[in-house]
Amino acid sequence: MNGVSETKSVMSYLKWALISTVIGLALGIALGWQTTGTLSGTLTVFFIVAVLAVLEISLSFDNAIVNANKLKDMTPVWQHRFLTWGIIIAVFGMRIVFPLLIVVIAANVGPIDAMIMAAARPEEYARIMHDAHLPIAAFGGTFLMMVALTYFFDHEKDIHWVEWLESRMARYATIKGVEIAFVLALILGFSRLLEGAEQEAFVYSAIYGLLTFLLVEVLGGFLDKTQETTKAAAQGGLGAFLYLEVLDASFSFDGVIGAFALSQNLFVIAIGLGIGAMYVRSMTIMLVERGTLAEYRFLEHGAFYAILILSVIMFCQTLVHIPEVITGLGGAGLIGIALWSSIRWNRSEANGVTQS
Template identity: 80%
Template sequence: MTNPTNLSGGAKSASGASASVLSYFRWAFIITILGLALGAWLGWQTTGTAGGTATIFFICCVLAVLEISLSFDNAIVNANKLKTMTPKWQRRFLTWGIIIAVFGMRIVFPLMIVVIAAKIGPWQALVMAASQPDEYARIMHDAHLPIAAFGGTFLMMVGLSFFFDHEKEVHWVRWLESHMARYASIRGVEVAVVLLMILGFSQLHDGAAAQVFVNSAIWGLLTFLLVEVLGGLLDRVQQDTLSTAAKGGIGAFLYLEVLDASFSFDGVIGAFALTQNLFVIAIGLGIGAMYVRSMTIMLVEKGTLSEYRFLEHGAFYAITALAVVMYVQTLFHIPEVITGLAGALLIGIALWSSIRWNRRHGHTHGAE
């Protein structure tokens, strides 16, 4: 584990007490104030009325809460991967990574969807977002099927890869997880499960929609496999190059970026149910992304994943559930609030189970 000052820059006190929870969210609070102020200014500029300004301000707040609720599991998975990375790559992910997450996925990604779907240039897409928000939202909505199929497949592979692990010894839902761990020795079992799900859901679509679903889902599967292979190759090269063999460098960074993108699909598309203004969406979801970063740092530095043994399990159950929801959303709409609450509920139950286990076995907070 890296030194606590490596991530947030805040040293621990001489007594060894860990930093307070609020200190981890200092930058998130600052960005929240700046973002909401920018949202209020944008509301005044676009509507010119106090009511319109208040509406835009409220939408920014709701989008931030939506992003946070959808990203509890994202923060836990990030923390689980970060603890295996070198301090240098941890810092890079928490600086470059958050820039890519906020500006890349919350601004560039929606623009590129419109660029590809409407076959126009990036500047024309940006102009459309500003001057024709209804048309922009329509194009984004029409692109929901391939995005949900791609992102759902990638997240399904992430979730199943955690459970289909023959080295996994800690089980939360023992009757299920023990069997999955036992069958993990069968090569490609999680891929087979995902392919069966793809074939099953494709039967529920008609004609061209079924073909789009299958093609997009296969690309999601290939992307996961390619990221795994490329990450392993890059990390092996890094280990061979460095005098001190480092685990979890550029390969892990790449994995986390693609993972964050997959988590963002649902939030970005769902945001258009509240507003068609790309800039309001970027502000609201960007604020939420900062809280994900803060939660990630706190989980790594405070060792929360090791203190609550089932918390990680809850996150991967939430990821798997989100993947299924994204598949189902290709058939009919499921409110994003329900999606976020379901993930938070699974993580909350896992946390409660972890606390009960600690009490039953005499583990105290902070003990390994």
């Protein structure tokens, strides 16, 4: 597989993402003309679609790296299923169905009424989405924080990027439930900064996020254990598939909610974020086939640090507004530093081998 992948260019991996970009931007132009009827309005919608796509890509660098880390241990069958079914769920489920579902629950209306509201009363639709931001940020932030801390609190982890910090975290990983205790303490700390209904919504949503992570972990472990004795071909990878879907959903929460700051049109948001999701898929495939995570020693570390910071930012967003651009650039910057550190480490190793 590596021998074949070496002959593939980066552009070949990005083929479907580029095709989706052309189609998405064309749909943006058509939608802009239909909704505004003016050239300036059409160009505005086109620009928003492009910005949303770039924003989603910048927010999803770490998502692609974590996906690749999980996918490399899955069977080829389940890799294919995630990269086909998973992208359908990511694009249509999280970018279209999820925002509609929030409005259905929050406004107590039917799915058809929510769709009509999105098309005819976008201001009201955006208001409901904005009001739902706090519980979504608490849920997603807790889940992502557990994902990141579980990576660092691992006593078998022997490769450290920030040595003084990660070596201690790996050492304390032998204390059972240390990451859960840390997250619960942080939840209680943030909840004290809120009052009344907001405090209650934050705590309940965060606890549900923690429970969701634990349930996915338990289910994944159960399926992995079951496949050792029964139907390995059918079940090998289902637990990881579910884990990746919930993880992708948690990554998407921030982008979907934040997108309403740029546009109140559900369909404009779906097109822009859908383009970005296709690039995540392409980057994931490239990382898996090229073995990039193994080649760049600290790239994975940078991704999990970015996830940890994103989770804290999502908690902070329940108190103050933090622009999504800062979130995206921060994550991309961390991964860039990790890549640079990996390249330096590879060069130093190569020089050491040469000298010896």
